Amino acid sequence: MMGPFRPAHEDAPWARRLLLGLALLVALVMLLLPLLAVFTEALRRGLPVALDAILEEDSLAAMRLTLIVAAITVPVNLVGGVAAAWCVAKFDFPGKRLLVTLIELPFSVSPVIAGLVFVLIFGAQGWFGEWLRARDIQIIFALPGLVLATVFVTFPFVARTVLPLMQEQGRDEEEAAATLGATGFQTFWRVTLPNVKWALLSGVLLCNARAMGEFGAVSVVSGHIRGETNTMPLHVEILYNEYQFAGAFAVAALLALLGLVTLAAKTALERVAGRRAGGAA
Numbered sequence: 001m002m003g004p005f006r007p008a009h010e011d012a013p014w015a016r017r018l019l020l021g022l023a024l025l026v027a028l029v030m031l032l033l034p035l036l037a038v039f040t041e042a043l044r045r046g047l048p049v050a051l052d053a054i055l056e057e058d059s060l061a062a063m064r065l066t067l068i069v070a071a072i073t074v075p076v077n078l079v080g081g082v083a084a085a086w087c088v089a090k091f092d093f094p095g096k097r098l099l100v101t102l103i104e105l106p107f108s109v110s111p112v113i114a115g116l117v118f119v120l121i122f123g124a125q126g127w128f129g130e131w132l133r134a135r136d137i138q139i140i141f142a143l144p145g146l147v148l149a150t151v152f153v154t155f156p157f158v159a160r161t162v163l164p165l166m167q168e169q170g171r172d173e174e175e176a177a178a179t180l181g182a183t184g185f186q187t188f189w190r191v192t193l194p195n196v197k198w199a200l201l202s203g204v205l206l207c208n209a210r211a212m213g214e215f216g217a218v219s220v221v222s223g224h225i226r227g228e229t230n231t232m233p234l235h236v237e238i239l240y241n242e243y244q245f246a247g248a249f250a251v252a253a254l255l256a257l258l259g260l261v262t263l264a265a266k267t268a269l270e271r272v273a274g275r276r277a278g279g280a281a
Contacts, residue, residue: 035256042253045246053239053247054254061227062235062251068143069218069231070211073150077207081158082200086192089166090174103159106152114152115220118145141223146231149217154210161203162196169195198273202266209262213255 042050053059084103088096106114120126122139132139139145173195177187193200215233222229230238232255239248 035260038249038256039253041245041249044249049246050250050253053244053250056247058227058230059235059247059251062230062232063254065143065146065229066212066231069146069150070208072147073154073211074204074208076147076151077155077158078200078204081155081203081207082162085159085163085166086188089163089169090171090192103156103163106154106156111149111153111214111216112220115149115217118148118152118217118221122148140221141225141229143229145221146218146229149221150211150214153214153217154207157207157210158200158203161206162199165196165199166192198269201269205262205266205269209259212258 084099087093088100088103119140121128122132122145123129124133124140126140139148173191174187177191182190212231213233214231215237218231219234219237222231222234224230224234224238226238232251236248236252236255239245239251
């Protein structure tokens, strides 16, 4: 006797439960437990000790530098990422595939290699090292180097977030606006941007989170000058290597908390976007 009919696209109940259990197990072991361990170690010696480590002078300097780097990086990638995505989605031109490859390049290149490239170009012995030294311009081991390295690593987040949506929407609305006499800026501001604003905000949040947590490229170009060129991730490494575990985990917990806040904001944006899309439908 044949069993009950089940559509081909539906999995068996046991298979769904097995996959769900495996997904939850991986999330628990690989994501949740490490976060809990960080917060547990940060508070092991009590909240006052953790706060003292966070409010220590070098820690505050690292926080300020991290926020400054993120505050410069995000607007640069916002403008550059939207421009690159708009060109790819709305225009046909020679080198279009090359531009797409360049947008995705930071995903495939190690951040350490990116940092070494900037040292090769702007370092004291680099291609432009002598020219920069003659004009008393310092890029490597200074804020400009940190910004350059972070911009490179985080560039794809905005572009790759809005590009699929722009491609899905096509060019009809922009062409209609141009037919009605709208300029390029008016078309972007009144037609393109409203259609991608939620995806754009999500990409900005991801870019900001990655900028604050970047380690590899920044480590190469920073010089690890305590209180001057150390961002929060680099400061965590220094404290850990000096066996100041309470301070290292306290700053790491603060960095993780910033990431969780970013994730919560991204989730809230997606819910708002989903409700707006449902209401419009």
